[in-house]
Amino acid sequence: MSNKLTIGMFGFGVVGQGLYDIIKTKNLNLEIKKFVIKNADKKRSLPAELFSTDAEAILDDPEINTVVELIDDAEAAYRLTVRALKSGKNVVSANKKMIAGHLEELVDIQHEYGTSLLYEGAVCGSIPIIRNLEEYYDNELLHSVSGIFNGSSNYILSKVFNENQLYADALKKAQELGFAETDPTLDVGGYDPKFKVCIVASHAYGIYVKPDDVFNIGIDKLGQQDIRFAKEKNFKIKLIPTAKEIDGNKVVLYVLPRLVGKESILYNVENENNGVLVKAAFADEQFFYGKGAGGHPTGSAVLSDIAALRYGYRYEYKKHLESSALNYSQDYLIKVYLRYTDDQLIEKLNFSEITERYYAADFKYVIGHINLQQIAAHKADLDREGNFIAEIA
Structure with a gap:
């Protein structure tokens, strides 16, 4: 049986909107509780109460067990991801610059805190290469x-x-x-x-x-x-x-x-x-x-990672154990x-x-x-x- 995911999402751009569109068509055991965005004045297609400009609305909410990170700023994404993982929340990200630049540290944090970071959407859109x-x-x-x-x-x-x-x-x-x-x-x-x-x-x-x-x-x-x-x-x-x-x-x-x-x-x-x-x-x-390229192909890869988290999936990084x-x-x-x-x-x-x-x-x-x-x-x-x-x- 799958675990229920309560999601907080950073970013609601092309990929975020594409992901939301896909989720609406599926009967999945998950709920998006809050979106944190940069521009509060921008007109959105969803109710205003779902949005906040305060990262703590996600990071400090004990009900949110999964963070989806879909922002452009690699350093901000890194800080959010580290905080989420260390606070016991699993993370799905599509930020290839952030992941490539900090991957070794992020792997160590996952092992130390028992959390999972998945990032299929960061590499090659809809192709499940990772x-x-x-x-x-x-x-x-x-x-x-x-x-x-x-x-x-x-x-x-x-x-x-x-x-x-x-x-x-x-x-x-x-x-x-x-x-x-x-x-x-x-x-x-x-x-x-x-x-x-x-x-x-x-x-x-x-x-x-x-x-x-x-x-x-x-x-x-x-x-x-x-x-x-x-x-x-x-x-x-x-x-x-x-x-x-x-x-x-x-x-x-x-x-x-x-x-x-x-x-x-x-x-x-x-x-x-x-x-x-x-x-x-x-x-x-x-x-x-x-x-x-495009919101829906990348959104589908992000959704695949979210769905995998319902069953406790994590990368094992097996080849790092034998790569000396x-x-x-x-x-x-x-x-x-x-x-x-x-x-x-x-x-x-x-x-x-x-x-x-x-x-x-x-x-x-x-x-x-x-x-x-x-x-x-x-x-x-x-x-x-x-x-x-x-x-x-």
């Missing part, structure tokens, strides 16, 4: 976990490649649809998928990696020359986070645009959809596909396409091998092999206007 890594792959040696983790950037790239839209126009449309924020840097700059791949790596490999230690390069410097090059070679460009085990004792994490060919299952993942590709030693290659042999590394060679303007950049990057050079009136590019350490060391140079780098898988 639960699968925890349960299905808990005893499996994983070679890699990669894919399309950000629906906003994928929507933009789909419009650029399939409908010949300009990048700026596709971005504007994504913002109008609510897939991208007014400041889209987290999405198109590759920060959002970086937070997600750090969380994924913890469950896939049992290691804690701080987001600041992982480099990310996004699609914000994508130019018409890069699009033309990709189309001529029958590629599409996708923004791909990668977690990969190498040499039996190291794990590499990075986020880069990738030139993806038709033979890749990721080639046809379009619009706001996400796709997660898991390569395992025994289960071989498996693929998860689903909506990655694995260490985070950036020492890994990849093949890349690099468009550039300044020849000195090529010298700085110290390519292991350059297999192709191209010079034209409007742009130059090279194709070659380079160590991830070099890309990380010169990220500021690569992020400058006139440069664009993409992995060639």
